Amino acid sequence: MANSRFEYVKEFETHMRVLPETYIVIRIDGKNFHEFSDYYQFQKPNDIRAINLMNASAKNLVLKYKSEIICAYGESDEYSFILRKDTQLYNRRIDKLTSLFVSYFTSQYIFLWDKFFENEVKLDYKHLPMFDSRCVNYPNLDVIKDYLTWRFVDTHINNLYNTAFWGLILKCGMSNREAQEKLSGTLSKDKNEILFKECGINYNDEPEIFKKGSLINKKGEILHIDVVKSINEIFKGF
């Protein structure tokens, strides 16, 4: 049908591009993973199999686009991929970047599922994972560093809350509602104290992968480090 009189419909397509010479962040996030994690009975607050699966999927994506990616950072059901400001990947087209990243990630996640959940839990075709994706443009390195810091701080806040919440339920026998009420309005130091005194958990002794999330560098190495302290090192040369 090439060059037919119908071809004019192609003119309706728009090709939005990310501004040149600006950093690109593509963030994917699991759709309704609250329910997804319930359905597959993820261990709470952190199922290490699910985290390792997210990391392995993201690592394969980083390796596929290794010349374009500075680093990637993940926690829970999300991952952010930070691209060089001079990348020409897919001509910087927003629809291509968002759709291809999320579809490659999702393919990896499904393909690798059995490796991490082994035969304990099988994926059910009525409950397959979906991820959303967005592409955001950042003008300079300072904002990019703040972006990564924002996600890192979020990991800490969420993990401290979730560890305390599930500690109260699993170790102290509280109901979800009681745990929620107990934590309402508390500061970080209060949560640390509740965990220590009431649940017998020293938050400092929790695994780094839970407390710090996962940073994947250009080489595809997965690190669980203090992103804020390492921020200048991570972006050296970019």
Ligand code: ATP
């Ligand atoms: P949305 O579709 O708006 O993103 P959501 O249910 O996915 O909704 P999120 O804010 O993305 O909400 O939260 C993801 C949820 O997935 C967490 O709150 C947690 O319940 C669950 N989850 C993700 N990863 C893990 C994990 N490794 N172990 C246990 N639970 C997890």
Ligand code: ATP
């Ligand atoms: P782009 O990434 O730009 O889409 P492409 O290689 O996917 O590049 P398309 O114009 O989308 O290019 O064409 C898809 C190609 O895939 C076809 O030209 C054909 O070679 C191949 N293909 C797709 N479906 C089939 C099929 N069912 N049987 C054989 N070949 C197929």
Ligand code: MG
């Ligand atoms: Mg969301």
Ligand code: MG
């Ligand atoms: Mg989600």
Ligand code: MG
């Ligand atoms: Mg999320």
Ligand code: MG
């Ligand atoms: Mg094609």
